[in-house]
Amino acid sequence: MQLQLSAEDAAFRDEMRTFFTTEVPTDVREAVAERRELTQDQLVRSQRTLNAAGLAVPHWPAEWGGRDWSALRRHIWHEEMQRACVPPPLAFNASMVGPVIATFGSQEQKERFLPATANLDIWWSQGFSEPDAGSDLASLRTTAVRDPSTGSGRAADFVVTGQKTWTTLGQYGDWIFCLVRTDPTVKKQAGISFLLIDMTSPGVTVRPIELIDGGHEVNEVWFEDVRVPADNLVGEENRGWDYAKFLLGNERVGVAPVGATKRVLAQAKQWAGSVSVGDGRSLLDDPLTAARVAELENELLALELTALRVVANSADGKPHPASSVLKLKGTELQQAVSELVVDLAGPASLASGAGDGSALPEWARRATPAYLNLRKASIYGGSNEIQRQIIAKTILGL
Amino acid sequence: MDFSYDDEQQALREAVRGLLSRSYADFENRRRAVAEDPGFDEKTWSRLAEMGVLGLPFAEEDGGMGAGPVEVGIVAQEVGRVLAPEPFLTSVVLAGGVVAGAGRSQQRAEVLGAVSSGDCLLALAHAEPGARWTPSATSVTATAASGGWTLSGVKEPVPHGARADLLVVSAALPERAGTGLFLVPPDAAGLSRTGYATHDGGRAARVDLDDVPATPLGAPGEDATAVLAFALDAARVAAANEAVGAMQVALQTTSGYLESRRQFGVPLKTFQALTFRAADMYVSLELATSLTAWATMVLAAGSPLEIAEAAARAGLQVARAGRHIGQEAIQLHGGIGMTAEYSIGSYTSHLTALEHLLGDAHLHLGRLAGAVADHDEVDPLQ
Ligand SMILES: Cc1cc2nc3c(=O)[nH]c(=O)nc-3n(C[C@H](O)[C@H](O)[C@H](O)COP(=O)(O)OP(=O)(O)OC[C@H]3O[C@@H](n4cnc5c(N)ncnc54)[C@H](O)[C@@H]3O)c2cc1C
Numbered sequence: 151m152q153l154q155l156s157a158e159d160a161a162f163r164d165e166m167r168t169f170f171t172t173e174v175p176t177d178v179r180e181a182v183a184e185r186r187e188l189t190q191d192q193l194v195r196s197q198r199t200l201n202a203a204g205l206a207v208p209h210w211p212a213e214w215g216g217r218d219w220s221a222l223r224r225h226i227w228h229e230e231m232q233r234a235c236v237p238p239p240l241a242f243n244a245s246m247v248g249p250v251i252a253t254f255g256s257q258e259q260k261e262r263f264l265p266a267t268a269n270l271d272i273w274w275s276q277g278f279s280e281p282d283a284g285s286d287l288a289s290l291r292t293t294a295v296r297d298p299s300t301g302s303g304r305a306a307d308f309v310v311t312g313q314k315t316w317t318t319l320g321q322y323g324d325w326i327f328c329l330v331r332t333d334p335t336v337k338k339q340a341g342i343s344f345l346l347i348d349m350t351s352p353g354v355t356v357r358p359i360e361l362i363d364g365g366h367e368v369n370e371v372w373f374e375d376v377r378v379p380a381d382n383l384v385g386e387e388n389r390g391w392d393y394a395k396f397l398l399g400n401e402r403v404g405v406a407p408v409g410a411t412k413r414v415l416a417q418a419k420q421w422a423g424s425v426s427v428g429d430g431r432s433l434l435d436d437p438l439t440a441a442r443v444a445e446l447e448n449e450l451l452a453l454e455l456t457a458l459r460v461v462a463n464s465a466d467g468k469p470h471p472a473s474s475v476l477k478l479k480g481t482e483l484q485q486a487v488s489e490l491v492v493d494l495a496g497p498a499s500l501a502s503g504a505g506d507g508s509a510l511p512e513w514a515r516r517a518t519p520a521y522l523n524l525r526k527a528s529i530y531g532g533s534n535e536i537q538r539q540i541i542a543k544t545i546l547g548l
Numbered sequence: 549m550d551f552s553y554d555d556e557q558q559a560l561r562e563a564v565r566g567l568l569s570r571s572y573a574d575f576e577n578r579r580r581a582v583a584e585d586p587g588f589d590e591k592t593w594s595r596l597a598e599m600g601v602l603g604l605p606f607a608e609e610d611g612g613m614g615a616g617p618v619e620v621g622i623v624a625q626e627v628g629r630v631l632a633p634e635p636f637l638t639s640v641v642l643a644g645g646v647v648a649g650a651g652r653s654q655q656r657a658e659v660l661g662a663v664s665s666g667d668c669l670l671a672l673a674h675a676e677p678g679a680r681w682t683p684s685a686t687s688v689t690a691t692a693a694s695g696g697w698t699l700s701g702v703k704e705p706v707p708h709g710a711r712a713d714l715l716v717v718s719a720a721l722p723e724r725a726g727t728g729l730f731l732v733p734p735d736a737a738g739l740s741r742t743g744y745a746t747h748d749g750g751r752a753a754r755v756d757l758d759d760v761p762a763t764p765l766g767a768p769g770e771d772a773t774a775v776l777a778f779a780l781d782a783a784r785v786a787a788a789n790e791a792v793g794a795m796q797v798a799l800q801t802t803s804g805y806l807e808s809r810r811q812f813g814v815p816l817k818t819f820q821a822l823t824f825r826a827a828d829m830y831v832s833l834e835l836a837t838s839l840t841a842w843a844t845m846v847l848a849a850g851s852p853l854e855i856a857e858a859a860a861r862a863g864l865q866v867a868r869a870g871r872h873i874g875q876e877a878i879q880l881h882g883g884i885g886m887t888a889e890y891s892i893g894s895y896t897s898h899l900t901a902l903e904h905l906l907g908d909a910h911l912h913l914g915r916l917a918g919a920v921a922d923h924d925e926v927d928p929l930q
Contacts, residue, residue, distance in 0.1 A: 284882050286811040316883050361886050362893030496680045499904045501705045503745035509677040509702045518747045525878045526886050
């Protein structure tokens with residue numbers, strides 16, 4: 151056991167900190183700090199800046215832009231990025247489809263997709279969930295059927311029909327990676343394949359879903375007889391479930407945004423300090439508020455240390471089963487901090503629809519939409535109930 | 549002590565439920581109503597006036613129905629059940645309550661008569677940027693000049709401030725004489741209003757006052773802090789009732805969903821991990837309902853001090869229950885609970901808004917914590 155960072159790791163941290171705070175466009179970092187929704191353009195510019203410096207996909211194989219960093223350095227990279235208000239690289243690209251293609255894809259697929267995926271030249275969407283296949287993802291019904299008129303056996307195109315839903319930022323999607331049913335006759339997990347689909351293909355329709363914060367970040371995606379070339383199958387036919395499990399394990403690790411939550415909590419303290427409660431005192435001097443902040447800081451510290459400890463133990467690159475702990479607790483704390491901010495905002499939290507002409511501060515006006523929006527965090531990426539199940543089953547053997 | 553409603557109160561409940569469900573039993577109607585200004589359905593508002601609901605809390609000589617907190621609570625619960633966006637709480641109970649408490653008899657008759665008939669939508673312009681639910685005003689100031697009183701400063705957020713036909717404005721009186729109350733018509737010189745939607749589909753506004761001529765409500769120059777404090781407490785009790793109604797339906801909707809939604813080939817209610825969570829929601833709801841009913845009775849019979857304490861106790865319990873039930877309701881629904889089209893998220897949003905409108909758990913807990921040394925135990929049967 152050793153507490154200090156080595157001199158090299160400390161230098162690495164300084165390097166990351168400097169890069170993130172000086173090279174990433176300030177408008178992007180400001181938008182993150184103000185908890186505004188980022189525009190497509192902002193996300194693209196930010197990721198390209200990272201990619202140009204080799205910092206977008208450090209966890210990929212070195213051949214495709216990865217950095218062969220230690221787990222600790224990856225952690226430092228991730229934390230410093232969030233601390234500096236830099237949006238992490240688009241998860242669908244960097245954490246989901248990229249590693250799947252790099253691990254299971256053909257050489258042609260790697261060449262065709264990985265550089266463009268790292269640089270966000272292709273914007274990927276995730277087409278897993280369906281209206282009747284949420285937690286029970288394996289029951290998905292979107293079908294892909296070979297069209298024998300286009301070639302024989304494995305050379306034949308697929309024709310895809312069905313509906314995906316909850317497709318995050320599908321309105322920007324160039325391509326969508328989908329789980330589709332290719333064999334309806336076998337056990338449900340055994341008949342699923344992993345397909346890459348060009349969203350400009352005829353027969354693909356994207357429809358918006360409005361969320362409770364008024365935002366439009368998810369969509370329904372419909373497929374009506376969409377032709378997909380045989381080359382767009384990743385790995386082997388009917389092995390898609392294995393690839394999906396690999397992907398979901400990576401997703402879980404990525405969705406515990408400890409660094410971002412710490413940053414919002416730090417901001418929350420400043421905001422609390424700006425709210426007067428009379429007699430020259432601020433909300434931060436109030437013992438109830440201070441106690442709540444202290445509890446959250448302590449839980450976040452415990453979580454960050456767990457992330458470091460768990461990461462340090464998963465040298466083989468596979469997600470550690472305890473990554474479920476990170477997802478579960480990480481999203482709960484993310485939600486708890488967003489709830490704290492609503493309470494700090496107090497009556498001003500009502501004014502979510504007021505524009506910049508409002509006399510109330512922007513952080514206070516953004517507080518409730520951000521809180522409501524983050525209720526999603528315990529639902530997606532494998533709901534927190536599903537995470538508890540994984541912990542109970544896989545770790546505790548129950 | 550008796551928690552049951554009498555026949556007349558039952559009848560009131562059924563009548564209001566019938567009226568509001570005609571408007572909002574279909575959640576899509578509510579979505580439509582809140583999508584456009586004024587953020588509610590004027591026809592439903594008129595029907596509520598015809599039924600006498602808008603004059604419920606006011607004395608008969610003021611043009612009202614002379615009913616009490618129990619009746620107001622019944623209506624508030626029904627409003628909460630369907631998330632009716634009509635401003636019963638903020639316009640009738642809160643702003644009307646301030647006029648009832650501070651107005652001279654002629655002012656009461658004029659203003660409250662018009663509120664009761666639905667001709668006047670009243671708004672209380674009291675909240676100030678930076679203030680937290682205090683019963684006093686500081687940044688909006690009142691000045692007495694030869695021609696009368698004028699007001700200057702900013703009020704925000706003012707519930708339904710843009711649609712209001714008449715504003716009741718609180719303002720700091722000259723020479724630290726406390727907080728005065730004033731009536732300001734919306735076309736007064738120097739007044740401007742910028743309206744917007746709140747996250748739950750409600751409406752609020754920024755109200756700018758620049759030397760706006762204003763009529764004192766009640767005796768000119770008199771400190772109305774106590775009136776405001778009382779009206780806020782009474783509104784807190786009504787808000788608790790509204791939240792109870794909303795929580796009832798949020799739980800009912802969630803239980804219904806656990807029965808109908810299937811995953812893994814079975815209804816979700818097969819999973820005890822979920823049904824136990826619904827059971828915990830029920831426990832929260834029951835406790836909040838009890839404390840709310842008690843506070844409603846205290847409001848009907850207690851002293852202002854007792855009422856303030858009861859409002860804080862109900863406020864705290866309901867705030868906690870609202871968080872618990874609102875959050876779990878979304879969670880147990882999964883993705884569908886996050887959508888604007890489906891009702892449950894709006895319940896969560898409205899429960900959050902209700903809490904921050906009049907005072908949150910933190911405010912109430914702070915108050916109660918400051919007074920624990922004053923008593924040995926808490927006895928509800930005084
Ligand atoms: C904002 C948002 C963005 C999303 N983005 C994407 C995306 O880009 N791509 C994509 O493919 N999907 C996406 N999802 C979908 C997400 O993965 C699903 O919502 C999630 O898998 C849950 O499925 P469901 O919504 O159908 O809920 P259900 O599976 O119906 O679950 C309802 C409730 O029951 C619980 N539950 C279900 N089964 C069990 C069980 N066996 N034991 C105990 N509890 C159980 C759940 O935890 C939940 O509380 C997104 C979802 C949201 C909310």
